[in-house]
Amino acid sequence: MTQEILCIGSVLWDVIGRTPHPMRVGSDEPGRITRLPGGVAMNIAMTLQRFGLRSALLTAVGRDREGDELLDDCAARGMNAKFVYRPADLPTDRYMAIEGQEGLIAAVADAHTLEAAGDAILAPLEDGRLGSARAPYTGTIALDGNLTRALLDDIATRDSFARADLRVAPASPGKARRLAPLMGHAGATLYVNREEAGYLTEAQYDSAGTAARGLLDAGATRVLVTDGGSFAADGHHQRGVIQTPCPPVRVRRITGAGDTFMAAHIAAELAGNSPTVALEMAQKTAAQYVSGEDL
Template structure:
């Protein structure tokens, strides 16, 4: 059996190629800057932050048996992650994400997660073959799940007996994939981590505040939600009430990965037994520190 992880991170693990410039940008801009390639993807970003909080994550994802995939596996292992739960494909390439950021924020991004989508339920094999659990002894721990999976697979996970006793923490990966989280509203399962735009897409409306968004998601059937709104107030919503806090104000130098950092920091604080207010406060501080550029994933 695989070494026992503190949490499973299910979803995208790929290479992030990020171009950043100190200049404000618009469509057609051609400016100087820096281009970096780092391990990324929602599941990976969450796992890296969890590892910094001394938690051991196991990755459930798809990575190709190509040179880029071998390099990515090595990078994951070097960061303290369990990698023998990863599905390695002989015929699918390693996925990649590309983004351009300027002084005025994210300009554009393309996520090529086609291999993860094509692999489908193969990435969950470790939950039934004894590496992490079996059908007779399902996984009972923490799971961080991202919306880069297909709607069908996310629906299966929301209803799967393999994860029926797990503590599911779910993020949509991007506003364009927010509606893929609908099965968790319908099933009333999991903790959803969304921003204001994603909450509106899930509820098919627009919200003016994180508090209104949290109320809307709870009415739609969510079991628990955390709604962020950039530098504005963030809200945690449960059936027994709402809690809203204001994040620290910082100079924003990067945005890619901020939501993943918030989610991971909240999970770590929550798992460590922090009261709800303290867990939300720690998550907001971690995200603020990240976007200010003071720490790196």
């Protein structure tokens, strides 16, 4: 492991039911149900690990059996979990999803412990262990939108985040608007899909490229926009927008694809690749994930 990246946000158990059959409301189909470590911050950390990058987790995990098992898994994967906040009176968070032939059918994210923990998870960035207001952390931070809107508002102007290379994901379309305050952060790169870009700017876009331009026009410094199996775009307020296509792929899973794209892009850039090459590598890695090559 060559570099430590802070992953701030949800670390929980994913419970995913997958079936190859068509699904609709009320459907009851045969398939597979799995439980595995998940959450946006965890998904990003796991993908970074594949590229030889070590992650430190800043999150909240309950002091229950599920929490112990989750942190044991993190340790086994080589992640640094010593900064994890563990409240005694809250359970470990969970995410539940159903995926069918059409893709994601429905999902419920129970991140109440993370939300209740608030800025307690950020203590290492304030008390000198990782940084402070006077000596801000200067490395890369992957931040997810499962934090509360109030905390994300605060992070946007906190001195302890002022010098970070801040990479931000919304966690879900329904939470995309929470990222609005971070659009003005000079060091922030936002990773969203086309739908989430529309929520952030109260507009509709027909492509990743137009969505990236819309976000830049709305004040973002830099954005990465995906659009399923179509083109992805990288928009920067100074150099404009570039796009690359997604490789053809047979979709076998959806949950975690955006997190995989984000982590692969971060790894590619930290390795010194150009914006175009980094975007191509992220598209390829996400396509491989969606195809289920490692299932």
